[in-house]
Amino acid sequence: MAIVAPSLLASNFLRLEEECKMLNESEADWFHLDVMDGRFVPNISYGPMIIEFIRKTTTKPCDVHLMILEPEKFAEEFKKAGADHVTVHIEACPNLHRNIQQIKSLGMQAGVAINPHTPVTSLIDVLQDVDIVLLMSVNPGYGAQKFIPHSLSKIRELRKLIDNWNLPVLIEVDGGVTLENAKDIMAAGADVLVAGNTVFQSKDPKATIIQLRSIETTKSL
Secondary structure, three states: OOEEEEEHHHOOHHHHHHHHHHHHHOOOOOEEEEEEEOOOOOOEOOOHHHHHHHHOOOOOOEEEEEEOOOHHHOHHHHHHHOOOEEEEEHHHOOOHHHHHHHHHHOOOEEEEEEOOOOOHHHHOOOHHHOOEEEEEOOOOOOOOOOOOOOHHHHHHHHHHHHHHOOOOOEEEEEOOOOOOOHHHHHHHOOOEEEEOHHHHOOOOHHHHHHHHHOOOOOOOO
16 A cells, blocks of 8 residues: 655645644645755745644654755754654765765654656665655656656666665655556555645545555556
8 A cells, every 4th residue: 555645835834734634634644845945946945943833733754855955954953843754865965875874863764865867776875775765756846747757667667676675665756646647656666655736636635645545556567
């Protein structure tokens, strides 16, 4: 079954407490929190202060996705804010292994994200050190983008690497995930579905989460 991580970036921030309550009452597994700095990506979202408020509303894991440069400067702040997982971008980290070690030393799970143009092979030297790989299936920075079809091939390639090395690494897919393509994404080898508009623009978000979470597939390599 899929791990479902609704992205709060797509929620109604005027009703943030209500949106968090809805997720708590739903079968969502994680809260996915997108942090953007306006430098690494062409948009600005929110930082540790907002995450600290969200953390107070839930006991579910807070999955923090840092789309920022120099994430090492803020790792401790995100830990204090309540992050359970912190994912950094390979493209933003010239000393990636050091970033991973820092995140783990703070007691959080470490993730590495790659953009659509970045090859899966770029992860080989760190794959044994991370807990999560987040494959961006859209270009980061904005919501409501369409899923890039080639992402399915990248998921399959990454699944082979993880399985061949028998690693306990989760594959998280972020961008354009819908009820229509979720089965194909899971069949390709994904473990975690990040869903923003699909959940928060739904007439019945809780039912949509159940639909996403109930997807069972035999992973095809």
